[in-house]
Amino acid sequence: MATSIKQLNKWANAHTSYPIDMLRIALGVFLFLKGVSFVSDRHYLNEVLNTFNGFGGEMLLIHYVGFAHMIGGFLIVIGFFTRWSIYAQLPIILSAVLINFFGEFNLSNFLQASIAFMLCLFFSFYGSGKHSVDYNMKMEQ
Template sequence: MNVIRKIEHWGDVHHSKWLDYLRIILGLVIFGKGVSFISDTSVLQNLMTENNVFGFSGALISVAIHIVAFAHLVGGVLITLGLVTRFAVVIQIPILLFAVFFVNLTTGFSMPNSELWLSVIVLLLLIMFWVVGSGPFSVDEGLKHKTGKRYD
Protein backbone atom coordinates (compact mmCIF):
# COMPACT_ATOMS: atom_id res chain seq x y z
CA MET A 1 0.00 0.00 0.00
CA ASN A 2 2.89 2.34 0.72
CA VAL A 3 4.22 1.95 -2.83
CA ILE A 4 0.84 2.93 -4.29
CA ARG A 5 0.74 6.07 -2.13
CA LYS A 6 4.26 6.99 -3.23
CA ILE A 7 3.28 6.58 -6.90
CA GLU A 8 0.14 8.70 -6.36
CA HIS A 9 2.16 11.40 -4.60
CA TRP A 10 4.77 11.44 -7.37
CA GLY A 11 2.01 11.71 -9.96
CA ASP A 12 0.33 14.56 -8.10
CA VAL A 13 3.59 16.50 -7.81
CA HIS A 14 4.74 15.96 -11.41
CA HIS A 15 1.50 16.67 -13.25
CA SER A 16 1.75 19.27 -16.02
CA LYS A 17 -1.28 21.36 -16.88
CA TRP A 18 -1.22 20.34 -20.55
CA LEU A 19 -1.87 16.76 -19.42
CA ASP A 20 -5.29 17.91 -18.22
CA TYR A 21 -6.28 18.76 -21.77
CA LEU A 22 -5.09 15.32 -22.86
CA ARG A 23 -7.14 13.76 -20.01
CA ILE A 24 -10.24 15.63 -21.17
CA ILE A 25 -9.74 14.45 -24.77
CA LEU A 26 -9.19 10.89 -23.55
CA GLY A 27 -12.41 11.02 -21.54
CA LEU A 28 -14.34 12.32 -24.53
CA VAL A 29 -12.92 9.57 -26.76
CA ILE A 30 -13.92 6.89 -24.26
CA PHE A 31 -17.38 8.44 -23.87
CA GLY A 32 -17.75 8.57 -27.67
CA LYS A 33 -16.80 4.90 -27.91
CA GLY A 34 -19.50 4.10 -25.35
CA VAL A 35 -22.05 6.02 -27.42
CA SER A 36 -21.00 4.13 -30.55
CA PHE A 37 -21.36 0.81 -28.71
CA ILE A 38 -24.89 1.72 -27.62
CA SER A 39 -25.92 3.04 -31.02
CA ASP A 40 -24.80 -0.03 -33.01
CA THR A 41 -24.58 -3.16 -30.90
CA SER A 42 -24.92 -5.55 -33.85
CA VAL A 43 -21.46 -4.74 -35.25
CA LEU A 44 -19.80 -5.23 -31.89
CA GLN A 45 -21.79 -8.39 -31.26
CA ASN A 46 -20.64 -9.83 -34.61
CA LEU A 47 -17.04 -8.89 -33.81
CA MET A 48 -17.17 -10.59 -30.43
CA THR A 49 -18.86 -13.68 -31.91
CA GLU A 50 -16.11 -14.00 -34.56
CA ASN A 51 -13.38 -13.73 -31.92
CA ASN A 52 -15.09 -16.03 -29.45
CA VAL A 53 -12.18 -16.46 -27.06
CA PHE A 54 -14.01 -17.59 -23.94
CA GLY A 55 -16.89 -19.47 -25.55
CA PHE A 56 -19.59 -16.97 -24.57
CA SER A 57 -23.09 -17.46 -25.88
CA GLY A 58 -25.15 -14.74 -27.58
CA ALA A 59 -26.88 -13.66 -24.36
CA LEU A 60 -23.62 -13.30 -22.44
CA ILE A 61 -22.09 -11.33 -25.29
CA SER A 62 -25.07 -8.97 -25.26
CA VAL A 63 -24.73 -8.45 -21.50
CA ALA A 64 -20.97 -7.89 -21.86
CA ILE A 65 -21.55 -5.27 -24.57
CA HIS A 66 -23.97 -3.37 -22.36
CA ILE A 67 -21.61 -3.53 -19.38
CA VAL A 68 -18.71 -2.26 -21.50
CA ALA A 69 -20.86 0.51 -22.97
CA PHE A 70 -22.03 1.59 -19.51
CA ALA A 71 -18.45 1.52 -18.17
CA HIS A 72 -17.29 3.64 -21.13
CA LEU A 73 -20.11 6.16 -20.74
CA VAL A 74 -19.66 6.63 -16.99
CA GLY A 75 -15.87 6.31 -17.06
CA GLY A 76 -15.57 8.76 -19.95
CA VAL A 77 -17.56 11.39 -18.07
CA LEU A 78 -15.57 10.82 -14.86
CA ILE A 79 -12.23 11.03 -16.67
CA THR A 80 -13.32 14.16 -18.56
CA LEU A 81 -14.39 15.90 -15.37
CA GLY A 82 -11.41 14.65 -13.40
CA LEU A 83 -13.63 13.12 -10.73
CA VAL A 84 -12.22 9.96 -9.12
CA THR A 85 -9.96 9.72 -12.15
CA ARG A 86 -7.74 6.90 -10.96
CA PHE A 87 -10.76 4.74 -10.12
CA ALA A 88 -12.36 5.44 -13.51
CA VAL A 89 -9.08 4.61 -15.26
CA VAL A 90 -8.67 1.34 -13.35
CA ILE A 91 -12.16 0.29 -14.46
CA GLN A 92 -11.27 1.04 -18.12
CA ILE A 93 -7.90 -0.76 -18.22
CA PRO A 94 -9.23 -4.37 -18.28
CA ILE A 95 -11.71 -3.45 -21.01
CA LEU A 96 -8.92 -2.00 -23.16
CA LEU A 97 -6.63 -4.95 -22.48
CA PHE A 98 -9.39 -7.26 -23.73
CA ALA A 99 -9.94 -5.00 -26.76
CA VAL A 100 -6.25 -4.99 -27.67
CA PHE A 101 -5.35 -8.63 -27.12
CA PHE A 102 -8.55 -10.54 -27.91
CA VAL A 103 -10.59 -8.41 -30.28
CA ASN A 104 -8.35 -6.11 -32.33
CA LEU A 105 -5.11 -8.11 -32.44
CA THR A 106 -6.78 -11.00 -34.27
CA THR A 107 -7.29 -8.79 -37.32
CA GLY A 108 -3.58 -8.05 -37.49
CA PHE A 109 -1.10 -5.37 -36.52
CA SER A 110 -1.27 -3.30 -39.68
CA MET A 111 -1.75 0.33 -40.61
CA PRO A 112 -5.35 -0.05 -41.85
CA ASN A 113 -6.41 -1.57 -38.51
CA SER A 114 -7.08 1.80 -36.90
CA GLU A 115 -9.16 0.29 -34.08
CA LEU A 116 -6.08 -1.54 -32.81
CA TRP A 117 -3.98 1.61 -32.90
CA LEU A 118 -6.69 3.59 -31.10
CA SER A 119 -7.03 0.87 -28.47
CA VAL A 120 -3.27 0.73 -27.86
CA ILE A 121 -2.98 4.53 -27.57
CA VAL A 122 -5.97 4.74 -25.22
CA LEU A 123 -4.57 1.89 -23.11
CA LEU A 124 -1.20 3.63 -22.77
CA LEU A 125 -2.89 6.92 -21.86
CA LEU A 126 -5.04 5.17 -19.26
CA ILE A 127 -1.94 3.67 -17.65
CA MET A 128 -0.29 7.09 -17.67
CA PHE A 129 -3.28 8.76 -15.99
CA TRP A 130 -3.44 5.96 -13.47
CA VAL A 131 0.03 7.08 -12.37
CA VAL A 132 -0.22 10.88 -12.72
CA GLY A 133 -3.83 11.30 -11.60
CA SER A 134 -6.33 13.95 -12.52
CA GLY A 135 -4.29 17.16 -12.35
CA PRO A 136 -4.93 20.80 -11.42
CA PHE A 137 -7.94 21.36 -13.73
CA SER A 138 -10.18 18.71 -12.23
CA VAL A 139 -13.05 18.25 -9.84
CA ASP A 140 -10.74 16.18 -7.62
CA GLU A 141 -8.40 19.13 -7.21
CA GLY A 142 -11.29 21.49 -6.52
CA LEU A 143 -12.63 19.20 -3.82
CA LYS A 144 -9.17 18.81 -2.33
CA HIS A 145 -8.76 22.57 -1.87
CA LYS A 146 -12.33 23.37 -0.84
CA THR A 147 -12.19 25.75 2.12
CA GLY A 148 -15.34 24.81 3.97
CA LYS A 149 -17.04 28.22 3.68
CA ARG A 150 -20.79 27.96 3.36
CA TYR A 151 -22.75 30.30 1.15
CA ASP A 152 -26.29 29.62 2.38
Protein backbone atom coordinates in the same frame (compact mmCIF):
# COMPACT_ATOMS: atom_id res chain seq x y z
CA MET B 1 10.28 1.54 -2.25
CA ALA B 2 6.54 1.59 -1.73
CA THR B 3 4.69 4.63 -2.96
CA SER B 4 1.27 5.61 -1.81
CA ILE B 5 -1.54 7.34 -3.64
CA LYS B 6 -0.90 10.43 -1.52
CA GLN B 7 2.73 10.60 -2.68
CA LEU B 8 1.67 10.12 -6.31
CA ASN B 9 -0.90 12.92 -5.95
CA LYS B 10 1.69 15.29 -4.46
CA TRP B 11 4.09 14.56 -7.31
CA ALA B 12 1.35 14.95 -9.94
CA ASN B 13 0.11 18.24 -8.47
CA ALA B 14 3.66 19.62 -8.40
CA HIS B 15 4.24 18.62 -12.04
CA THR B 16 0.87 19.44 -13.54
CA SER B 17 0.31 21.33 -16.75
CA TYR B 18 -2.55 22.22 -19.04
CA PRO B 19 -1.40 19.94 -21.90
CA ILE B 20 -1.54 16.90 -19.62
CA ASP B 21 -4.99 17.94 -18.43
CA MET B 22 -6.09 18.36 -22.04
CA LEU B 23 -4.75 14.86 -22.75
CA ARG B 24 -6.82 13.51 -19.85
CA ILE B 25 -9.90 15.30 -21.15
CA ALA B 26 -9.28 14.00 -24.69
CA LEU B 27 -8.97 10.45 -23.34
CA GLY B 28 -12.26 10.85 -21.48
CA VAL B 29 -14.05 12.23 -24.54
CA PHE B 30 -12.63 9.41 -26.68
CA LEU B 31 -13.82 6.76 -24.22
CA PHE B 32 -17.25 8.39 -23.90
CA LEU B 33 -17.70 8.48 -27.68
CA LYS B 34 -16.49 4.88 -28.00
CA GLY B 35 -19.10 3.87 -25.42
CA VAL B 36 -21.85 5.67 -27.32
CA SER B 37 -20.78 4.10 -30.62
CA PHE B 38 -20.53 0.66 -29.00
CA VAL B 39 -24.08 0.85 -27.69
CA SER B 40 -25.61 2.43 -30.80
CA ASP B 41 -23.78 0.67 -33.67
CA ARG B 42 -25.33 -2.79 -34.03
CA HIS B 43 -23.09 -3.85 -36.94
CA TYR B 44 -19.91 -3.21 -34.94
CA LEU B 45 -21.48 -4.85 -31.92
CA ASN B 46 -22.28 -8.02 -33.88
CA GLU B 47 -18.74 -8.06 -35.27
CA VAL B 48 -17.24 -7.89 -31.78
CA LEU B 49 -19.64 -10.50 -30.38
CA ASN B 50 -18.78 -12.92 -33.21
CA THR B 51 -15.22 -12.86 -31.91
CA PHE B 52 -16.50 -14.10 -28.54
CA ASN B 53 -18.86 -16.71 -30.03
CA GLY B 54 -19.51 -19.46 -27.51
CA PHE B 55 -18.21 -17.66 -24.42
CA GLY B 56 -21.64 -16.55 -23.19
CA GLY B 57 -22.40 -13.38 -21.31
CA GLU B 58 -22.93 -11.26 -24.42
CA MET B 59 -25.51 -9.05 -22.73
CA LEU B 60 -23.17 -8.49 -19.79
CA LEU B 61 -20.44 -7.55 -22.24
CA ILE B 62 -22.68 -5.12 -24.10
CA HIS B 63 -23.86 -3.35 -20.98
CA TYR B 64 -20.56 -3.32 -19.12
CA VAL B 65 -18.43 -2.07 -22.00
CA GLY B 66 -20.80 0.58 -23.27
CA PHE B 67 -21.78 2.07 -19.97
CA ALA B 68 -18.32 1.74 -18.39
CA HIS B 69 -16.90 3.74 -21.30
CA MET B 70 -19.63 6.36 -21.14
CA ILE B 71 -19.66 6.86 -17.37
CA GLY B 72 -15.91 6.37 -16.97
CA GLY B 73 -15.17 8.72 -19.86
CA PHE B 74 -17.34 11.44 -18.35
CA LEU B 75 -15.67 11.03 -14.94
CA ILE B 76 -12.22 11.17 -16.55
CA VAL B 77 -13.15 14.38 -18.40
CA ILE B 78 -14.14 16.20 -15.21
CA GLY B 79 -11.37 14.55 -13.17
CA PHE B 80 -13.59 12.86 -10.61
CA PHE B 81 -12.58 9.40 -9.34
CA THR B 82 -10.10 9.33 -12.21
CA ARG B 83 -8.03 6.38 -11.03
CA TRP B 84 -11.12 4.28 -10.27
CA SER B 85 -12.54 5.10 -13.69
CA ILE B 86 -9.25 4.15 -15.32
CA TYR B 87 -9.16 0.85 -13.40
CA ALA B 88 -12.63 0.04 -14.80
CA GLN B 89 -11.38 0.82 -18.32
CA LEU B 90 -8.16 -1.20 -18.26
CA PRO B 91 -9.68 -4.70 -18.74
CA ILE B 92 -11.89 -3.42 -21.54
CA ILE B 93 -9.08 -1.68 -23.39
CA LEU B 94 -6.68 -4.58 -22.91
CA SER B 95 -9.37 -6.84 -24.38
CA ALA B 96 -9.72 -4.44 -27.30
CA VAL B 97 -6.00 -4.77 -27.99
CA LEU B 98 -6.18 -8.57 -27.77
CA ILE B 99 -9.29 -8.83 -29.99
CA ASN B 100 -7.16 -7.68 -32.91
CA PHE B 101 -5.03 -10.82 -32.55
CA PHE B 102 -7.90 -13.29 -32.12
CA GLY B 103 -10.17 -11.83 -34.83
CA GLU B 104 -9.37 -9.87 -37.93
CA PHE B 105 -6.48 -7.47 -37.43
CA ASN B 106 -7.57 -3.87 -37.91
CA LEU B 107 -4.66 -1.43 -37.67
CA SER B 108 -6.85 1.58 -36.88
CA ASN B 109 -8.62 -0.18 -33.98
CA PHE B 110 -5.33 -1.62 -32.76
CA LEU B 111 -3.66 1.82 -32.67
CA GLN B 112 -6.65 3.41 -30.95
CA ALA B 113 -6.79 0.67 -28.32
CA SER B 114 -3.00 0.69 -27.79
CA ILE B 115 -2.81 4.46 -27.36
CA ALA B 116 -5.83 4.44 -25.03
CA PHE B 117 -4.23 1.62 -23.01
CA MET B 118 -0.95 3.51 -22.65
CA LEU B 119 -2.78 6.70 -21.63
CA CYS B 120 -4.84 4.76 -19.09
CA LEU B 121 -1.67 3.30 -17.61
CA PHE B 122 -0.14 6.78 -17.41
CA PHE B 123 -3.19 8.33 -15.73
CA SER B 124 -3.54 5.41 -13.34
CA PHE B 125 -0.25 6.60 -11.83
CA TYR B 126 -0.53 10.32 -12.54
CA GLY B 127 -4.11 10.74 -11.39
CA SER B 128 -6.39 13.60 -12.30
CA GLY B 129 -3.95 16.44 -11.71
CA LYS B 130 -4.46 19.90 -10.31
CA HIS B 131 -7.24 21.03 -12.67
CA SER B 132 -9.92 18.54 -11.66
CA VAL B 133 -12.88 17.98 -9.39
CA ASP B 134 -10.78 15.65 -7.22
CA TYR B 135 -8.24 18.39 -6.54
CA ASN B 136 -10.93 21.02 -5.85
CA MET B 137 -12.73 18.73 -3.40
CA LYS B 138 -9.45 17.95 -1.65
CA MET B 139 -8.67 21.66 -1.28
CA GLU B 140 -12.09 22.38 0.27
CA GLN B 141 -11.42 19.99 3.16
